């Protein structure tokens with residue numbers, strides 16, 4: 001829709017990857033040639049223990065590194081947690097918040113997700129705010145109302161194209177090989193855009209809205225061509241450089 005939005009293909013490694021997986025990051029950097037750099041931003045979000053190493057490995061490659069979650073506080077007695085400030089200090093430029101796996105398994109509410117996004121902004125990170133309906137919600141005809149509510153409640157008031165990225169990830173499409181039709185993706189992304197613009201003003205036309213859920217080299221081109229789709233949040237297919245680069249190549 002908005003010509004000036006530079007697309008982003010981001011990889012979410014989830015709880016996968018070890019230090020040896022950083023060779024995939026190096027291979028991604030090698031394949032991220034001038035042609036791709038001209039068209040699309042790339043980001044990899046490894047597990048927290050790898051963020052520092054990945055960020056060091058990514059220096060000079062123009063591949064950004066992100067975290068997968070953060071706490072709302074900058075520091076304190078929260079054993080096991082990682083703050084947005086720590087991610088920033090480790091070299092991350094962004095952090096995913098409100099992924100459906102966190103909403104589902106760790107019972108994260110929209111309010112908590114909004115607070116985490118605000119923490120990310122406070123730390124100077126961009127927040128990738130995830131939203132998406134479950135299969136039951138889609139079958140009940142509630143996809144738009146659920147996503148609309150999540151966007152309204154999880155995206156902080158002061159969202160700008162620099163600080164917020166929204167990722168639409170239908171829960172039923174994650175890791176299943178299933179994807180919505182292009183028309184369904186277009187409908188949800190249009191709704192997200194409308195909500196963002198009505199709440200955050202005209203500049204919200206520049207907020208990137210990513211699609212996520214079973215994005216593969218074979219379907220990337222079709223999904224990335226959908227109006228208001230400004231890139232992808234890739235899970236399984238981001239673990240291998242060849243797959244991830246083939247997805248990014250949708251923008252060549």
Ligand SMILES: O=C(CO)COP(=O)(O)O
Pocket residue numbers: 012099169173174175176177212213214215233234235236237
């Ligand atoms: O959850 C996802 C990215 O955050 C999508 O995962 P898959 O690409 O493995 O379906």
